Structure formats: C-alpha cells, structure tokens
Amino acid sequence: MKLSLFRLSYWNRRGSSFRSxxxxxxxxxxxxxxxxxxxxxxxLVIHGLCCLISLILGxxxxxxxxxxxxxxxxxxxxxxxxLSAGTGGVSRLLRLKPxxxxxxxxxxxxxxxxxxGIRIRPWxxxxxxxxxxxHQLLGxxxxxxxxxxxxxxxxxxxxxxxxxxxxxxxxxxxxVMHSLMLVPYDLVWIVVEAGGTTNETASFxxxxxxxxxxxxxxxxxxxxxxxxxxxETKMRLHALRxxxxxxxxxxxxxxxxxxxxxxxxxxxxxxxxxxxxxxIGILAHSGNADELSSVLMNQGKKKGKPSMPIQGPSCDSKxxxxxxxxxxxxxxxxxxxxxxxxxANLMPSKMEWSGFVLNSRLLWKELVDDKPTWVKDVNLLDDxxxxxxxxxxxxxxxxxxxxxxxxxxxxxxxxxxxxxADSKFPPGWIINSPLEITVPSKRxxxxxxxxxxxxxxxxxxxxxxxxxGSKSMSxxxxxxxxxxxx
Amino acid sequence: MIGLSSSELGGSAGDVxxxxxxxxxxxxxxxxxxxxxxKILQKDPRCLTHMFAAxxxxxxxxxxxxxxxxxxEEADWFYVPVYTTCDLTPNGLPLxxxxxxxxxxxxxxxxxxxxxxxxxxxxxxxxxVPHDFGACFHYQEEKAIGRGILPLLQRATxxxxxxxxxxxxxxxxxxxxxxxxxPQKMQSHLIPEKTPRSxxxxxxxxxxxxxxxxxxxxxxxxxRAAVWENFKDNPLFDISxxxxxxxxxxxxxxxxxxxxxxxxxxxxxxxxxVIFGCIPVIIADDIVLPFADAIPWEDIGVxxxxxxxxxxxxxxxxxxxxxxxxKQRLLANPSMKQAMLFPQPAQPGDAFHQVLxxxxxxxxxxxxxxxxxxxxxxxxTAGPVxxxxxx
Numbered sequence: 001m002k003l004s005l006f007r008l009s010y011w012n013r014r015g016s017s018f019r020s021x022x023x024x025x026x027x028x029x030x031x032x033x034x035x036x037x038x039x040x041x042x043x044l045v046i047h048g049l050c051c052l053i054s055l056i057l058g059x060x061x062x063x064x065x066x067x068x069x070x071x072x073x074x075x076x077x078x079x080x081x082x083l084s085a086g087t088g089g090v091s092r093l094l095r096l097k098p099x100x101x102x103x104x105x106x107x108x109x110x111x112x113x114x115x116x117g118i119r120i121r122p123w124x125x126x127x128x129x130x131x132x133x134x135h136q137l138l139g140x141x142x143x144x145x146x147x148x149x150x151x152x153x154x155x156x157x158x159x160x161x162x163x164x165x166x167x168x169x170x171x172x173x174x175x176v177m178h179s180l181m182l183v184p185y186d187l188v189w190i191v192v193e194a195g196g197t198t199n200e201t202a203s204f205x206x207x208x209x210x211x212x213x214x215x216x217x218x219x220x221x222x223x224x225x226x227x228x229x230x231x232e233t234k235m236r237l238h239a240l241r242x243x244x245x246x247x248x249x250x251x252x253x254x255x256x257x258x259x260x261x262x263x264x265x266x267x268x269x270x271x272x273x274x275x276x277x278x279x280i281g282i283l284a285h286s287g288n289a290d291e292l293s294s295v296l297m298n299q300g301k302k303k304g305k306p307s308m309p310i311q312g313p314s315c316d317s318k319x320x321x322x323x324x325x326x327x328x329x330x331x332x333x334x335x336x337x338x339x340x341x342x343x344a345n346l347m348p349s350k351m352e353w354s355g356f357v358l359n360s361r362l363l364w365k366e367l368v369d370d371k372p373t374w375v376k377d378v379n380l381l382d383d384x385x386x387x388x389x390x391x392x393x394x395x396x397x398x399x400x401x402x403x404x405x406x407x408x409x410x411x412x413x414x415x416x417x418x419x420x421a422d423s424k425f426p427p428g429w430i431i432n433s434p435l436e437i438t439v440p441s442k443r444x445x446x447x448x449x450x451x452x453x454x455x456x457x458x459x460x461x462x463x464x465x466x467x468x469g470s471k472s473m474s475x476x477x478x479x480x481x482x483x484x485x486x
Numbered sequence: 487m488i489g490l491s492s493s494e495l496g497g498s499a500g501d502v503x504x505x506x507x508x509x510x511x512x513x514x515x516x517x518x519x520x521x522x523x524x525k526i527l528q529k530d531p532r533c534l535t536h537m538f539a540a541x542x543x544x545x546x547x548x549x550x551x552x553x554x555x556x557x558x559e560e561a562d563w564f565y566v567p568v569y570t571t572c573d574l575t576p577n578g579l580p581l582x583x584x585x586x587x588x589x590x591x592x593x594x595x596x597x598x599x600x601x602x603x604x605x606x607x608x609x610x611x612x613x614x615v616p617h618d619f620g621a622c623f624h625y626q627e628e629k630a631i632g633r634g635i636l637p638l639l640q641r642a643t644x645x646x647x648x649x650x651x652x653x654x655x656x657x658x659x660x661x662x663x664x665x666x667x668x669p670q671k672m673q674s675h676l677i678p679e680k681t682p683r684s685x686x687x688x689x690x691x692x693x694x695x696x697x698x699x700x701x702x703x704x705x706x707x708x709x710r711a712a713v714w715e716n717f718k719d720n721p722l723f724d725i726s727x728x729x730x731x732x733x734x735x736x737x738x739x740x741x742x743x744x745x746x747x748x749x750x751x752x753x754x755x756x757x758x759x760v761i762f763g764c765i766p767v768i769i770a771d772d773i774v775l776p777f778a779d780a781i782p783w784e785d786i787g788v789x790x791x792x793x794x795x796x797x798x799x800x801x802x803x804x805x806x807x808x809x810x811x812x813k814q815r816l817l818a819n820p821s822m823k824q825a826m827l828f829p830q831p832a833q834p835g836d837a838f839h840q841v842l843x844x845x846x847x848x849x850x851x852x853x854x855x856x857x858x859x860x861x862x863x864x865x866x867t868a869g870p871v872x873x874x875x876x877x
Contacts, residue, residue, distance in 0.1 A: 111650065111652075111653075111707075111771045111772050113627045113628050113631065114628075114704070115701075115703040115704050115708075116703050116704075116707045116708040116792075117703060117708060118702055118703055118708040118711040118712050118715060119708070119712045119716075119793065119795060119796050120712065120715045120716055120796060121716060121796035121797065124715060124716040124717070124796070125719060125720070126719070126720040126721065126722065126799065127799065127800070130722075130799050130800060130803040131721065131722060131803075133803040133804070134686050134722045134799075134802070134803045136807075137686070137741070137803065137805075137807055137810060138683070138684060138686060138741065140807040140810075140811070141683050141741055141807075141810065141811070141814070142682040142683065142684070144811055144814075145679070145680060145682055145683065146680070146682075148679075149678075149679045149680035150680050
C-alpha cells in the first residue's frame with residue numbers, strides 16, 4: 001500500500017540522517033517485520049486490519065491506538081503527521097506523552113519534546129474579510145509613516161496646463177488628469193485653453209473632481225510647432241498672472257498635457273524653496289520608426305550604450321548646480337518637423353517649461369518676507385517673445401535648486417504626439433447620431449441579412465448588430481466605415 | 487507624536503536599558519592558556535561571524551572595559567573565557583561533543599590555580615554559553631535534556647541565548663542574551679524610513695528540515711510546517727524558503743516578521759526584526775526572550791501559541807491599528823535596537839552593557855554564596871563518563 005511504502009522509505013532514511021533521533025524506540029510505523037514469532041505475526045494481522053479500516057474510513061487509523069490500549073507500560077508513542085492533502089480529512093492530533101526524565105525535580109513542562117502533529121485548519125485559504133482588514137491596516141501604517149517621515153507641512157500643488165481642442169486632447173488630458181487625481185496633496189489645476197473656453201474641455205476636466213480654474217486665451221493654436229511653443233509660453237505666463245492675482249499659495253508645476261508624470265515628482269517638488277529644476281526624460285518621437293532607430297543605433301555605437309536623452313540640471317561632486325543638460329538636436333537636425341505631424345521627428349525646445357517648478361510666492365505683487373531679488377516680476381515681462389525659456393524668469397540662474405537628487409532621478413517624461421491638424425473626431429468622443437452610411441461587411445454572422453437600409457425604429461438594434469458584426473469584418477471594410485462616418 | 491523624545495517613546499524600556507554598569511560592579515577576567523580561546527579561534531575564524539560569536543566578543547569587550555579589574559580581591563564577578571562553541575563542521579555548525587570536557591578542564595585549571603572558585607564553588611563566576619541549549623551542550627533537545635546542565639556549572643551564572651520556561655537547560659538566574667548578528671552588515675542595508683511598508687507578514691527560512699526530519703512534526707514542533715500548509719497561498723503572507731539578497735531590505739518593508747522556533751526556540755530573526763522595525767511574531771511556547779527583565783516584549787511583539795498557528799491570519803488582522811502603531815513606535819526606540827547588538831567597539835546601551843546590568847542587578851551576593859571552609863556542594867564526578875576524560 002502506498003502508505004506503508006512511504007513509512008518504509010522514511011524508516012530507511014531516518015537511519016542514515018545525521019541528526020537522527022536514534023535514542024527513540026523505532027515505532028511500529030516502520031514496516032519492520034521481525035522474525036516470524038507469534039507476536040510479530042499478530043502485529044502483522046493487526047496492521048493489515050488497520051489498513052483495511054483506514055481504507056474504509058478515509059483517513060489513517062493508527063494501530064498504535066490499539067497498542068496503547070493493550071500495553072500497560074509507558075513507552076514512547078508517536079503521532080504521525082496528518083497532512084490534509086494526503087488523507088483528505090480533517091486534521092487530527094495526538095499529543096505525545098512526555099519522556100521520563102531522570103531529573104524528577106524539574107517541573108514538567110507544558111511543552112513536550114518529540115513528534116507533534118502539523119495543525120492544518122479545515123479550509124486553509126485566505127478569508128476575504130481578513131484580507132480587507134489587513135489592507136486597511138497597511139493603509140493606516142503607511143499613512144502614519146507618511147506623517148512621520150514624509151513632508152512635514154505639504155504645500156498646495158498648482159498645476160498649469162495649456163491645452164486646446166484637438167483629436168488627441170482627450171488622450172493627453174486623461175493622462176494628466178489621472179496623475180493629478182492621485183496626488184496626495186491639495187491641488188489646484190489651472191487649465192488655459194487656446195481659442196477660448198469650450199464645453200468640451202470644461203466637461204472633461206469636471207470629471208476629475210479636482211479644484212480647477214479654466215481660463216480661455218483668445219488666440220487659436222497655430223499650425224507650426226514654433227508658433228505653438230510661443231503661444232504656449234504666453235498661455236503659461238497668463239496662468240502665472242492668474243496665480244498672482246488670486247494670490248494662490250503653493251508650488252507651481254507646469255504639467256503639459258502631453259507629458260507623463262511620476263508620483264515621485266509631486267513628492268520631490270515639496271522640497272523646493274523658491275525655484276527648482278527637475279530632470280525630464282526625452283522620448284523623441286518619430287513618425288517613421290526606422291529612421292529613429294537608425295539614429296539611435298548610431299548614437300549607441302558611439303557611446304556604447306543606448307540611453308534616453310535627459311534635459312535637466314547637472315551638478316558637480318559637491319551637489320552644487322553647475323550647468324544644464326540640454327537635448328542635443330544635432331543628430332536630428334535635417335529631419336526636424338515644422339508642421340504638426342509631419343512624418344519626422346518632433347524635438348523639444350531647448351528648455352522645456354515642465355522641467356521647472358516655482359514657489360507661487362515669487363509671483364506675488366506684495367513684498368513677501370525674504371522674497372529673493374533675483375526673480376523678475378512677471379508683470380513686467382513683455383509678451384513679445386522675450387521669454388523663450390523659463391530661465392529668463394530669473395536674473396541669476398545659479399540660484400536654481402536642483403531636485404531629484406541633483407537631477408539624477410528622472411521624474412517626468414516628454415513626448416509630443418499629435419494627430420494631423422485637419423483630423424476630425426466625434427465631439428466628446430461619443431457616437432450619438434446614427435451612422436449615415438452603412439456598408440455591408442464581407443463576412444457577417446447572419447448569412448441571410450439583406451443589405452438594405454433598415455427602418456428607423458429598428459435602427460438602434462441594427463446599429464448594435466452592425467457594430468458587433470464589424471468586429472469580424474475584414475480590415476478593409478472597417479476602414480471604409482470609419483472614414484465615411486466622420 | 488512627532489516631537490516625542492526617546493524616553494517618552496520608550497516608556498519603561500528606556501529607563502533600565504540606559505543604566506550604566508560602570509562603577510556598579512567589577513569583573514575579573516581569568517588568564518587562561520590560549521588553547522582555551524585564542525588558538526581555537528585561530529583554527530577557525532568563522533567563529534567571529536556566526537550567530538554564536540557572542541562568547542568571543544564578550545571576552546574582547548571585557549578585556550578593555552572600565553569594569554575590568556586586575557585585582558581579583560575586589561572583584562564582584564569572575565569571567566572564564568573559554569570558547570566552547572567554536573568547533574565547527576565544514577558547514578559551519580558547531581559540534582558540542584568536546585565542549586563539556588573543555589569546560590571541565592578549564593574549571594579544573596582555575597580551581598587549582600586560584601582560590602576564588604573553591605571559595606564559592608563558582609557562584610560568583612559567569613560563563614558565556616551561546617550554543618543551542620546552553621550549558622546542556624547538545625544540539626538535539628532530548629539529548630540535551632538527558633544530559634542536563636553540566637554539573638560543575640550548577641552554581642555559576644550562565645549567559646546564554648537559550649531560554650524556555652520550566653526547561654532543564656535554563657537555570658534559575660541565567661541571563662538570556664540575543665544571538666550575535668553582524669551590526670555593520672545590517673547597518674549597510676538600511677533603506678529610507680519613509681519607504682512605505684507594503685508587506686503584511688514576512689518570513690524566509692525552512693519549513694521542513696528534510697535532512698534531519700523528513701516526515702515533519704519534529705522540526706519546530708510542527709509549527710513551521712503548519713505555517714506553510716495553512717498560509718502558502720495567502721497573499722498577505724510573503725513566506726518562502728528562498729535566500730534573497732534583499733532579505734534585510736524586505737524586512738524593512740514588512741509590518742510583521744514571523745519568528746517561529748526551529749530546532750531551538752531562539753533565532754537571530756528576533757534581532758533582525760527589532761533592528762529593522764518589523765513587529766516580531768513569536769511562535770514558541772514558553773520562550774524566554776533576551777533581557778526579559780529590561781525589555782517589555784509583550785508590548786513590542788505579538789506572541790502566538792503554537793496551537794493557534796492555523797489562525798494566525800485572524801489573529802494578526804484583528805489587532806487594532808493603534809496597537810500596531812504603538813508597537814512600531816516602541817520598536818523605533820534606538821535604545822531597544824542598541825540593546826540587541828554586539829557592536830565593535832562597544833557602545834553604551836548595547837548587549838554587552840545589558841549583560842553587565844543584569845550582573846549588577848544580582849549584586850550584592852547573598853551570604854550563602856560564600857561557602858564555609860571544607861564545605862563541598864559540587865559533585866566533580868557527576869555526569870556521563872565520557873565527560874570526565876581530560877581535554
């Protein structure tokens with residue numbers, strides 16, 4: 001039987017192990033068959049009987065119980081471990097009797113030496129209520145940690161985002177919105193929209209549940225990247241004026257809607273005193289993937305290791321700011337793009353605004369205590385393109401504080417992806433009106449369906465049926481439908 | 487909460503742990519021939535880094551400490567530096583077979599060369615015996631119980647890592663110390679304290695000792711196996727037998743660290759848990775923890791009976807959050823962490839000083855310690871015959 005074989009193998013192994021408990025009597029568990037004396041035959045019979053009983057009952061019925069009943073002397077007893085997997089029953093346990101110790105003056109301990117059963121409860125799996133409670137405990141402990149070791153008095157985060165209505169606005173704004181919703185500090189979101197405020201943007205940012213200030217800017221977004229950068233700069237300065245007028249108190253972050261932010265960024269900027277700089281990772285984008293990879297490969301051959309270009313502060317060994325890492329546009333010079341979404345590389349400007357954070361008190365009109373003198377007044381800045389980089393806000397660039405362990409941590413990433421300027425998209429990304437033209441698919445799950453246009457009443461049903469069918473459509477058919485409907 | 491000083495955080499723990507033993511006692515260190523200590527260490531320098539290294543560092547500390555006196559007449563305590571736990575197998579585990587004879591030979595030496603042993607028959611002497619079951623000198627519990635404490639050490643004070651109530655190998659008046667854990671190694675693995683603790687229960691180690699106890703049920707009295715069988719698929723329990731390189735860092739990211747018994751009830755996990763701020767969950771019935779008279783273990787750790795192991799998840803999740811936060815605050819007390827370590831060179835409040843504090847608390851000696859001339863209490867021929875052979 002399987003059980004007896006198992007016991008036999010254990011007996012053999014026990015004899016050969018280093019720390020074997022040789023002092024204990026070999027139990028009858030071992031398949032030890034001695035000489036054919038009447039007692040051993042008797043025990044063999046009992047053994048067989050107990051095996052039969054175990055088969056019937058479904059768990060291991062130890063014949064030691066019988067031995068215990070019949071024997072009068074106190075000897076060492078064993079319990080065999082009941083593993084639920086092996087026996088399939090409820091785990092049981094037989095307590096071991098304590099060894100007879102020679103030293104009788106020692107009080108008998110509650111804890112006994114020897115083999116114990118392995119206790120397994122009937123359903124050894126996690127209880128969902130307890131898991132929930134454990135997660136609540138974890139949350140509480142982490143909250144305590146944050147209050148003890150994190151930022152002492154967190155300041156409000158003021159996020160400035162220039163945006164405008166376009167195809168990819170929903171894509172970009174969703175990313176920024178979700179990042180800002182996760183920020184554990186108080187947040188004010190200033191959204192400056194080119195071309196005036198629109199309901200589209202307003203309804204979108206209302207979904208966030210954050211405190212938002214939605215301002216319109218009376219110029220439409222131009223089509224060339226250069227003009228766009230200039231307009232965005234003006235929009236940001238406009239937002240800074242709003243901060244000054246409303247006397248918002250906190251830390252201003254330029255959260256461009258096409259960037260990707262990490263949560264550590266918002267923790268790190270709490271440490272800024274007046275004007276700080278963080279490192280941005282530049283994910284230079286090319287519509288043509290092959291070209292970009294070839295450029296990167298050339299770069300890699302020179303340096304030996306492909307790396308992501310970083311724009312940010314650079315320090316010397318004493319952790320003092322000495323200069324700036326700027327994106328090297330040389331390798332991409334011929335291929336830079338001028339118009340939105342030409343199929344070529346789109347480069348970041350020399351100094352991206354999103355890499356800088358400032359204390360909003362810098363912008364206030366009144367003389368705040370110890371407001372540094374090396375900052376220009378926002379009011380006095382001309383809108384005529386004098387401000388080409390955030391550093392022109394300060395007179396003394398050496399006073400900029402590098403953040404993220406002196407720029408070694410990359411806290412956000414820059415990537416500009418836009419659709420063609422003339423691309424259209426459904427307003428609010430909701431398909432409300434019925435599709436105007438329907439084209440039958442090549443393969444449909446309803447082989448007898450006709451290609452006539454349905455009656456208006458059944459339109460809704462048909463529409464859902466069509467969209468289901470379109471999944472199995474060939475790709476050509478799908479493209480046809482999509483371009484026609486818009 | 488933020489501005490509390492360490493004494494407020496520590497509560498009662500801070501007071502006794504910060505006692506300074508200098509000036510409260512005097513220790514005389516016997517000059518034994520180097521075959522009892524230095525030569526053994528030279529043969530196997532691994533003794534300096536394993537968990538029984540306390541005996542070696544204790545001697546080094548005492549030799550240069552201000553409590554040491556060169557005049558035995560004014561000494562309150564006498565220390566016998568003999569390294570009984572330094573005979574290692576190739577794997578690094580100490581073999582205790584020669585230890586009784588070594589100890590006996592050392593005692594015979596000091597009894598014949600100095601009068602102080604016979605004056606009290608060892609009652610004002612202390613020995614460091616950091617092995618599994620202390621002065622019973624065996625790694626296997628039944629054999630250790632069978633041998634009992636070495637008869638010659640019946641009256642001496644023993645400084646040992648083993649502690650279990652109502653056990654033959656724990657003498658009345660022994661001082662329990664933590665096992666040695668390398669302080670620099672642990673310091674070098676510290677991570678910033680604001681790293682959020684995201685593991686609920688953490689444990690790395692064996693559940694079944696397949697080499698010595700294949701069927702299970704012997705090792706750890708079946709408690710470790712019960713932990714595995716009940717919680718191996720529970721996402722809250724990060725338990726496995728792996729040896730990760732980030733072991734120390736992981737402990738700092740966990741709320742609870744399991745400290746179950748193994749072949750002996752004590753383990754270095756307790757020290758590691760205290761150093762890294764992880765609440766120790768002690769699963770060992772009747773265990774006596776280090777410096778139990780100075781450290782309020784009930785307030786710091788969670789004690790779970792071996793019979794309650796299958797319900798460990800219920801027990802741990804039903805602890806109220808205030809209790810957990812309080813335990814973490816007590817663990818953050820630097821004097822607590824310092825008391826668990828054996829740093830070189832010694833620092834105030836560390837384990838060496840706690841041992842001396844414990845010895846100082848036993849002073850002054852009772853009158854019965856000093857024997858009348860001719861009175862003999864020890865039986866020099868007791869014990870197994872093999873122990874009587876000279877070393």
